[in-house]
Amino acid sequence: MAAYDFDTVIDRRQVPTSKWDRYPEGVLPMWVADMDFPVAEPIATALRDRLDHPVFGYGGPGPASLRDAIAADMQDLYGWTISPVDVVFLPGVVPGFNQALKAFAQPGDRLVVETPVYPPILAAAGNWDLTRVDVPVLPVAQGCAVDLDRLTGALAGAAAFLLCNPHNPTGRVRTRAELAAIANACLSSGAVIISDEIHCDIVYGAVRHVPIASLSPDIARRTITLMAASKTYNIAGLKTAYAIIPDPDLRRRFIAANLGMSEGANVLGLVATEAALRNGRPWKQALLAYLEANRDHLVARLEREIPGIRITAPEATYLAWLDCSELDLGDAYRFFLDKAKVAFNPGPSFGGDDHHVRLNFGCPRSMLDEGIDRMVKALSQR
Ligand SMILES: Cc1ncc(COP(=O)(O)O)c(C=O)c1O
Structure with a gap:
């Protein structure tokens, strides 16, 4: 230490x-x-090196080397095979799930969330004139687990499920079995899965994080996974995150919904993220x-x-x-x-x-x- x-x-x-x-x-x-x-x-050093180059123009779609590092990380940490082209860089996870809702839900549609939950997830339905359907997580005594019966009922006819895993605020990590049940309920109902996994790397002891999209190609085809190095490496102010969207059609629709609101990431944030993944x-x-x-x-x-x-x-x-x-x-x-x-x-x-x-x-x-x-x-x- x-x-x-x-x-x-x-x-x-x-x-x-x-x-x-x-x-x-x-x-x-x-x-x-x-x-x-x-x-x-390693992050401070990479940032200092980048500052030695005196130009800070737009970063473009993000460096290929960082896409490769993210794909390598997914494989190594979660056994999840993705392609570097699946990655879309964003200025944050919050812009990411809002963009996904713009892409995959119409005003009046239903959005399912589990409560309690991170406030911007709670607020997201209101941003897009969606009807929020709350599914309370089971109480602490029952391990803050997912209430599957209630979730399945809520998903009927819903456009999307906005999952938060690991869960903020309870710190619960959903098990593989829970995630499989959640994903199957979403696939049956046709709801797109928007999965905020920003806390995926801060997991203790023998507990393991499982990206819901890693469960099967069918689930991955219906999922937008949102991650960032920002919580783990304490670089949230550098405004850099990424979506992983293996399905080309879903990815195209996601990108088209950007509407100039949250395009690309901060050039220093990209440098910091790559340094974190490679050397952190x-x-x-x-x-x-x-x-x-x-x-x-x-x-x-x-x-x-x-x-x-x-x-x-x-x-x-x-x-x-x-x-x-x-x-x-x-x-x-x-x-x-x-x-x-x-x-x-x-x-x-x-x-x-x-x-x-x-x-x-x-x-x-x-x-x-x-x-x-x-x-x-x-x-x-x-
Ligand atoms: C669950 C969750 N999602 C997203 C964020 C913030 O994401 P960003 O700063 O990348 O928009 C936080 C920050 O605390 C969070 O806890």
């Missing part, structure tokens, strides 16, 4: 950043999904070990010191979904913001209730401890 430093606290208020700028000084931000860690050295793995392994220890530390401290909070250790992501209903705080987000000076994401923004908050543990251990200390103190002073 000594080769990588995840412990040093970096003053992020010196540069503009959503995470640290939204709340006044004195509030500890544990909300938006970026981490308080420095970028991996040792850093990633160290990061995962650190995050997993943070997760275990968080769960252990909450269980010991705030047993009124229910938490299931996330299998993936650096996000934890806290059920505070037993504490009877009213609006839990407000309580922790006002009384503990810790900023989480409020449950209702995910389609959950206000007893839930989402905590981001992608930070130095000392910062995580500071957040938990503040929570414990505020609760003791109630």
Whole structure:
């Protein structure tokens, strides 16, 4: 671990950043999904080298070498064979699923999502005048699993299913069997699968991520898979992501729906993404070990010191979904913001209730401890 430093606290208020700028000084931000860690050295080096070339014109459809690196990664990490031409570069996963909805749904169509879920997924149906059909994930006690009966019913006549796997905010990773059942239900109903897999690389222990499109060529033909190096390597501000669309017709329709809104990716983001995929793995392994220890530390401290909070250790992501209903705080987000000076994401923004908050543990251990200390103190002073 000594080769990588995840412990040093970096003053992020010196540069503009959503995470640290939204709340006044004195509030500890544990909300938006970026981490308080420095970028991996191979990425910093690649960016510096690129800066030595003084021209920053349009990047075009993206470098062939990066397409090759993505195809190699899919094979190596997931045993999924794709062709480099299947890749479409984008400025983000959020633009990607919005573009997919423009391409594959008409106003008035039904879009199925599982709740709670990442707020822009919740908002996407409204962007395109679609009717959103919510399928609540089964409760924590039942492992936040997919409610297949309900999902199958909801998919009847739906244009698309917008899957989030690994799941934000619960951190659950869908099993191969669950994914097969979801995919079969979508194929039977004719719904296109739009799969946001941005957290695919931040998975702990023996759990494995399975891209839903990797299950079979038939499923791949109906799926738009959205990924990025941005969460794993903490480069979200470089605005670069990619869609993997093996079916040429689906890919053509997806690209045609761009309408000038989200074409191409940032030239520095492409460089950073390639450096991450080609040379970032040792850093990633160290990061995962650190995050997993943070997760275990968080769960252990909450269980010991705030047993009124229910938490299931996330299998993936650096996000934890806290059920505070037993504490009877009213609006839990407000309580922790006002009384503990810790900023989480409020449950209702995910389609959950206000007893839930989402905590981001992608930070130095000392910062995580500071957040938990503040929570414990505020609760003791109630
Ligand atoms: C599930 C999910 N999808 C997408 C994003 C953001 O994607 P992008 O910044 O590439 O638009 C996030 C960020 O937290 C996320 O959690």
